[in-house]
Amino acid sequence: xxxxxxxxxxxxxxxxxxxxxxxxxxxxxxxxxxxxxxxxxxxxxxxxxxxxxxxxxxxxxxxxxxxxxxxxxxxxxxxxxxxxxxxxxxxxxxxxxxxxxxxxxxxxxxxxxxxxxxxxxxxxxxxxxxxxxxxxxxxxxxxxxxxxxxxxxxxxxxxxxxxxxxxxxxxxxxxxxxxxxxxxxxxxxxxxxxxxxxxxxxxxxxxxxxxxxxxxxxxxxxxxxxxxxxxxxxxxxxxxxxxxxxxxxxxxxxxxx
Amino acid sequence: xxxxxxxxxxxxxxxxxxxxxxxxxxxxxxxxxxxxxxxxxxxxxxxxxxxxxxxxxxxxxxxxxxxxxxxxxxxxxxxxxxxxxxxxxxxxxxxxxxxxxxxxxxxxxxxxxxxxxxxxxxxxxxxxxxxxxxxxxxxxxxxxxxxxxxxxxxxxxxxxxxxxxxxxxxxxxxxxxxxxxxxxxxxxxxxxxxxxxxxxxxxxxxxxxxxxxxxxxxxxxxxxxxxxxxxxxxxxxxxxxxxxxxxxxxxxxxxxxxxxxxxxxxxxxxxxxxxxxxxxxxxxxxxxxxxxxxxxxxxxxxxxxxxxxxxxxxxxxxxxxxxxxxxxxxxxxxxxxxxxxxxxxxxxxxxxxxxxxxxxxxxxxxxxxxxxxxxxxxxxxxxxxxxxxxxxxxxxxxxxxxxxxxxxxxxxxxxxxxxxxxxxxxxxxxxxxxxxxxxxxxxxxxxxxxxxxxxxxxxxxxxxxxxxxxxxxxxxxxxxxxxxxxxxxxxxxxxxxxxxxxx
Numbered sequence: 001x002x003x004x005x006x007x008x009x010x011x012x013x014x015x016x017x018x019x020x021x022x023x024x025x026x027x028x029x030x031x032x033x034x035x036x037x038x039x040x041x042x043x044x045x046x047x048x049x050x051x052x053x054x055x056x057x058x059x060x061x062x063x064x065x066x067x068x069x070x071x072x073x074x075x076x077x078x079x080x081x082x083x084x085x086x087x088x089x090x091x092x093x094x095x096x097x098x099x100x101x102x103x104x105x106x107x108x109x110x111x112x113x114x115x116x117x118x119x120x121x122x123x124x125x126x127x128x129x130x131x132x133x134x135x136x137x138x139x140x141x142x143x144x145x146x147x148x149x150x151x152x153x154x155x156x157x158x159x160x161x162x163x164x165x166x167x168x169x170x171x172x173x174x175x176x177x178x179x180x181x182x183x184x185x186x187x188x189x190x191x192x193x194x195x196x197x198x199x200x201x202x203x204x205x206x207x208x209x210x211x212x213x214x215x216x217x218x219x220x221x222x223x224x225x226x227x228x229x230x231x232x233x234x235x236x237x238x239x240x241x242x243x244x245x246x247x248x249x250x251x252x253x254x255x256x257x
Numbered sequence: 258x259x260x261x262x263x264x265x266x267x268x269x270x271x272x273x274x275x276x277x278x279x280x281x282x283x284x285x286x287x288x289x290x291x292x293x294x295x296x297x298x299x300x301x302x303x304x305x306x307x308x309x310x311x312x313x314x315x316x317x318x319x320x321x322x323x324x325x326x327x328x329x330x331x332x333x334x335x336x337x338x339x340x341x342x343x344x345x346x347x348x349x350x351x352x353x354x355x356x357x358x359x360x361x362x363x364x365x366x367x368x369x370x371x372x373x374x375x376x377x378x379x380x381x382x383x384x385x386x387x388x389x390x391x392x393x394x395x396x397x398x399x400x401x402x403x404x405x406x407x408x409x410x411x412x413x414x415x416x417x418x419x420x421x422x423x424x425x426x427x428x429x430x431x432x433x434x435x436x437x438x439x440x441x442x443x444x445x446x447x448x449x450x451x452x453x454x455x456x457x458x459x460x461x462x463x464x465x466x467x468x469x470x471x472x473x474x475x476x477x478x479x480x481x482x483x484x485x486x487x488x489x490x491x492x493x494x495x496x497x498x499x500x501x502x503x504x505x506x507x508x509x510x511x512x513x514x515x516x517x518x519x520x521x522x523x524x525x526x527x528x529x530x531x532x533x534x535x536x537x538x539x540x541x542x543x544x545x546x547x548x549x550x551x552x553x554x555x556x557x558x559x560x561x562x563x564x565x566x567x568x569x570x571x572x573x574x575x576x577x578x579x580x581x582x583x584x585x586x587x588x589x590x591x592x593x594x595x596x597x598x599x600x601x602x603x604x605x606x607x608x609x610x611x612x613x614x615x616x617x618x619x620x621x622x623x624x625x626x627x628x629x630x631x632x633x634x635x636x637x638x639x640x641x642x643x644x645x646x647x648x649x650x651x652x653x654x655x656x657x658x659x660x661x662x663x664x665x666x667x668x669x670x671x672x673x674x675x676x677x678x679x680x681x682x683x684x685x686x687x688x689x690x691x692x693x694x695x696x697x698x699x700x701x702x703x704x705x706x707x708x709x710x711x712x713x714x715x716x717x718x719x720x721x722x723x724x725x726x727x728x729x730x731x732x733x734x735x736x737x738x739x740x741x742x743x744x745x746x747x748x749x750x751x752x753x754x755x756x757x758x759x760x
Binding site: 129130131151152154155158159163166167169170171172173174175176177189190191193194197198201202205206207208209210211212213214215216217218220221222223224 | 308310314334335336337338339342343344346348350351352353354355356359360363364365366367368369370371372373376397398412413416561564566587590591593594595597599601602603604605615616619620649663664667
């Protein structure tokens with residue numbers, strides 16, 4: 001949210017790029033996370049991504065939660081691979097528990113691929129304002145009625161979060177316990193249903209308010225800003241597509257020969 | 258002259274018990290109409306019919322004819338209604354569709370394909386008119402209730418529609434905010450000849466700007482008044498109430514058995530947003546205490562600290578002789594009831610019976626006892642007849658009553674209510690306040706947070722006024738006259754409030 005806001009005010013180097021350039025970079029990262037097969041190559045891709053982020057935004061603070069989440073996910077992947085991987089040679093056996101030599105490399109590459117995808121997604125979605133996304137989608141010929149929904153959904157996230165907290169407060173004052181995991185599971189219905197009812201009521205009212213202010217009355221509308229792609233954006237986009245094509249061809253060529 | 262709004266023989270929906278029936282009226286250019294009436298009397302549905310939301314948005318058949326400036330609304334697409342009508346609904350946060358104030362006010366203008374230069378000028382002028390000059394870059398999620406309301410109004414006004422329709426526009430505003438908004442509406446009506454139709458449960462403050470009052474009951478316009486006639490009838494009701502209900506706590510001072518003690522307590526929200534600072538107060542058993550103050554003065558923070566939802570950063574709170582901490586929290590809460598301002602934050606069950614019985618079920622109460630208590634509470638709030646229906650089918654006011662019943666069913670010794678009369682009409686508000694007053698007389702302690710100065714004056718034995726997160730005054734209501742100027746200075750003008758005693 002903060003990043004989106006700062007993006008609107010052109011405070012960082014990354015904000016000088018067109019969202020289409022950022023989207024192409026996102027595709028490059030996804031392509032390499034899927035095509036690289038060794039941990040070393042994936043580490044290099046991740047490192048490049050992190051360096052780019054650091055250079056363009058000057059901080060990696062926004063990835064703190066992601067790192068914790070990925071470590072937790074990595075631990076789960078490792079446990080699953082240790083339990084169920086049957087590739088490589090058997091290195092340890094205790095009863096029915098068998099650990100094979102490929103378990104750790106597979107967990108590591110899986111984790112690195114997932115990290116690159118999550119990292120690149122965060123990099124892309126936090127680097128542009130919702131208005132930029134809307135304008136970008138419109139450049140891809142998506143009608144503004146749908147393109148504007150991106151900004152709309154972002155607008156209501158903090159409101160919905162606050163509301164869910166208020167619902168929890170309300171139910172706890174009525175005696176609902178939310179102290180343990182089991183309590184939290186039991187409290188899903190009394191906390192989630194009011195949230196759902198509110199969301200339905202809100203979406204109805206938002207839709208009505210928008211239509212009554214003329215939303216969708218014509219095929220186009222006036223926006224307060226527009227996207228104009230710069231020459232350096234065009235060069236970067238072409239370079240990134242060339243990189244993907246060359247890499248793809250190199251991968252295919254040995255097969256063709 | 259063509260009436261701006263004409264409704265003929267309106268019935269909706271065409272069922273045995275319609276929500277609207279026999280509606281026939283005309284509204285002319287420059288009229289300022291106030292529509293009031295009881296809970297679920299059909300006020301909001303009537304506005305939906307005028308704006309075209311019915312039948313275009315809510316697919317249902319509308320019998321009769323509704324015309325806006327001579328055109329039948331059935332033939333007008335909803336997204337072209339902005340040429341004729343600006344509609345402001347009840348909850349402002351549900352009508353703010355953009356991330357910042359500028360984009361939100363410009364939203365409708367952009368849809369009309371107005372050139373950008375013109376949009377910029379219109380946004381600037383409209384924001385200045387609603388008193389929000391310089392707010393263009395503010396994020397809409399960070400606005401207070403009053404500011405959000407004004408941004409929505411600006412977005413609607415920017416479209417320059419000749420008719421303005423407002424549904425409970427001041428429901429979340431403090432007295433000062435209400436006064437300011439009504440004044441602006443009065444200006445628009447007088448200076449720009451804008452036709453205004455406004456629905457409100459409590460209309461004392463807006464009525465001076467209106468030229469007609471419609472009173473709705475059971476889906477019909479039961480009576481039309483001039484503002485003067487309405488005042489006279491209201492005063493008659495006041496006198497009748499006095500004959501039957503000699504209240505109240507206003508003149509009494511209660512015996513001093515302290516049930517809550519707040520000592521040197523402060524709370525501050527993240528990002529340095531104010532909460533409460535250095536609060537010291539004692540609440541006595543049987544007190545009927547009203548906490549008053551403008552929006553953002555710290556009233557809700559104080560109430561949340563009293564129930565343990567917010568932990569004070571400094572100081573100590575004692576309830577029933579025990580320090581409010583994690584260890585005692587469950588025990589203290591079992592003796593306390595907290596009514597939130599928005600009933601929708603707690604309603605989840607499939608029937609009213611299930612909803613009210615929820616806290617008893619959590620306590621493991623026996624079914625027979627539960628049924629008896631649930632029946633008593635639903636009867637108490639006048640919802641017994643709806644026992645088996647889904648709570649989401651109730652109106653906003655009825656849901657407020659349901660939430661109150663859900664709190665009272667646990668028989669709490671200390672009741673804290675955040676705006677208990679919000680969303681209720683005048684009669685319903687008095688019923689609730691009478692009940693709370695009864696409970697107070699029976700030894701229960703009641704603390705209400707309210708913007709309704711009339712209720713605060715007529716029902717409380719004590720008033721605590723908060724200003725800028727501090728307690729400015731803590732007085733007995735009988736001494737109110739000595740403090741009127743101080744209260745006026747902090748935006749709480751009691752001078753125009755009618756009391757039972759005066760009547």
